[in-house]
Amino acid sequence: xxxxxxxxxHITVSEGASLELRCNYSYGATPYLFWYVQSPGQGLQLxxxxxxxxTLVQGIKGFEAEFKRSQSSFNLRKPSVHWSDAAxxxxxxxxxxxxxSKLTFGTGTRLQVTL
Amino acid sequence: xxxxxxxPSHQVTQMGQEVILRCxxxxxxxxxxxxxxxxxxxxxxxxxxYNNEISEKSEIFDDQFSVExxxxxxxxxxxxxxxxxxxxxxxxxxxxxTGSETQYFGPGTRLLVL
Numbered sequence: 392x393x394x395x396x397x398x399x400x401h402i403t404v405s406e407g408a409s410l411e412l413r414c415n416y417s418y419g420a421t422p423y424l425f426w427y428v429q430s431p432g433q434g435l436q437l438x439x440x441x442x443x444x445x446t447l448v449q450g451i452k453g454f455e456a457e458f459k460r461s462q463s464s465f466n467l468r469k470p471s472v473h474w475s476d477a478a479x480x481x482x483x484x485x486x487x488x489x490x491x492s493k494l495t496f497g498t499g500t501r502l503q504v505t506l
Numbered sequence: 507x508x509x510x511x512x513x514p515s516h517q518v519t520q521m522g523q524e525v526i527l528r529c530x531x532x533x534x535x536x537x538x539x540x541x542x543x544x545x546x547x548x549x550x551x552x553x554x555x556y557n558n559e560i561s562e563k564s565e566i567f568d569d570q571f572s573v574e575x576x577x578x579x580x581x582x583x584x585x586x587x588x589x590x591x592x593x594x595x596x597x598x599x600x601x602x603x604t605g606s607e608t609q610y611f612g613p614g615t616r617l618l619v620l
Contacts (some may be wrong), residue, residue, distance in 0.1 A: 424605045425608075425609075427611070433613065433614075434611050434612055434613035434614050435549070435597065435613075437608060437610070437612040440607075440608055442607060449515065461566075470513075474592060481548070481549060483549075485607055485609075491556075492537075492601070492607055492609075493551045493553060493554055493562055493564075494541075494549075494599075494609060495551065496546045496548045496549040496550070497548060498547070499548055
């Protein structure tokens with residue numbers, strides 16, 4: 392069964408500081424990996440995704456993530472955080488088998504940005 | 507840019523009542539999903555729908571739940587007899603098709619069962 396672990400429930404960083412949010416997944420083969428962001432009371436917005444190819448993927452809002460197969464990780468990074476980045480971040484894994492490809496989400500990491 | 511829309515944004519209902527949550531997926535998308543997020547918890551898969559039938563469902567999706575695509579644009583989730591524990595944010599998502607694995611989510615419907 393596929394699963395996602397986000398070990399950090401809550402992270403606080405200063406505006407302008409760098410950010411790394413951790414994500415570890417469990418899946419029997421090469422997965423599809425996603426990062427979504429959810430602002431308070433809002434829906435889920437796709438930040439970036441990894442399907443294949445280059446293991447460093449770029450997303451919107453200056454975010455990037457690196458797929459490391461050996462570590463079963465897909466950590467999200469941003470070199471300089473802005474106050475508007477405060478939100479909840481969800482890592483998700485999707486399967487490559489079958490037609491449905493449901494997403495399995497992690498528990499999320501709440502990012503707080505101090506000025 | 508095309509987006510998934512959901513109505514209503516909020517719904518309050520009494521325990522035991524039926525509710526229907528509505529979604530309009532992105533046009534030409536073929537795969538449709540419902541997820542839910544209980545307050546403070548992670549997003550959980552409920553059901554996927556393709557070619558007018560359920561592809562996969564989770565253990566949460568019991569006989570009280572049903573999905574339908576009544577016409578070419580709407581995708582609905584019905585809860586026949588709501589329970590207190592059905593209170594959650596319900597998200598609809600759609601995906602274009604094989605070779606396009608990104609699911610696009612709607613803004614959600616917040617359901618409160620009293």
